[in-house]
Amino acid sequence: MTITIMSGKGGAGKTTLSVSLALELAERGKHTLLVDLDVEEPNTGIFIDKQGDKRLEASVMQPVWNSALCSHCGKCTSLCQFHALVKLPDGVMIFPDLCHSCYACSDLCPVGALPMKPARIGEIVRYTAGNHLLFIEGILDVGQEISSVLVRQTRDIALSEDVEIRIFDAPPGTACAAREALNRSDLVIVVTEPTPFGLHDADLALKLSRASGKKTLLVVNRADGEFPEMEAFLKKENITVTATFPWIRELSQSYSEGKLDPKGFPGFYASLQTLAETILNSPEGAR
């Protein structure tokens, strides 16, 4: 079973929930893989007691211009849909950050002057983190701009692992990278917080998840009392809240210090157990 935990914005509690759920399921004896797909700012690993890193370089294929072969016909620069090639008086300039590795220029160059070669974008690191827990993180190199490729590569490596449950800590937002995170999952958990901003972005995340045809649960984090807008939102979305996690100042403080101990906060832990039971008792969890 593959679960993607996402939110329409950063800071809603995705990582807190991803780590806590992974620890809980592993403790229940489920072979669990936690995956940090927030490749631009991976921080899930801070909260995991991990060992034995195994590193794999991540790369994309990009054209390399061969000046000796080029006939300056200009064909490649006019066909690149992403404007990653520019014709200059004395040759062709490539903008790697704009290239989407579609191979069109390389395949259609009449003289083979644009061979595709691998270019590093980051790395994917795998750790063990206890008897029943594995951890994988994708780390985009500084200066790289297209994160969705590394999200996809990290996701696919995670999918090849033989485990019972995979938990993807998705990138924030609803752009291509978040979509890559959820489109191979069986279940999506949208995390929101009871604020107008939180609901606005949860609305976007729910739309993305549902448009992808995924079974979707909604979890409220940092609940600290009445929030009438939430009722109207749930009615509009025709969705019920699967679990509500209370606002606990000490938990946030502990998180900011790089520590996460779900069992240390009974109110939080009770909601975590509710969520774990819901997942394990779902048709997807029973597979």
Ligand code: SF4
């Ligand atoms: S298509 Fe090939 S030959 Fe033509 S300008 Fe581009 S690199 Fe040069």
Ligand code: SF4
């Ligand atoms: S591989 Fe595709 S996107 Fe990249 S430069 Fe060539 S045509 Fe443009």
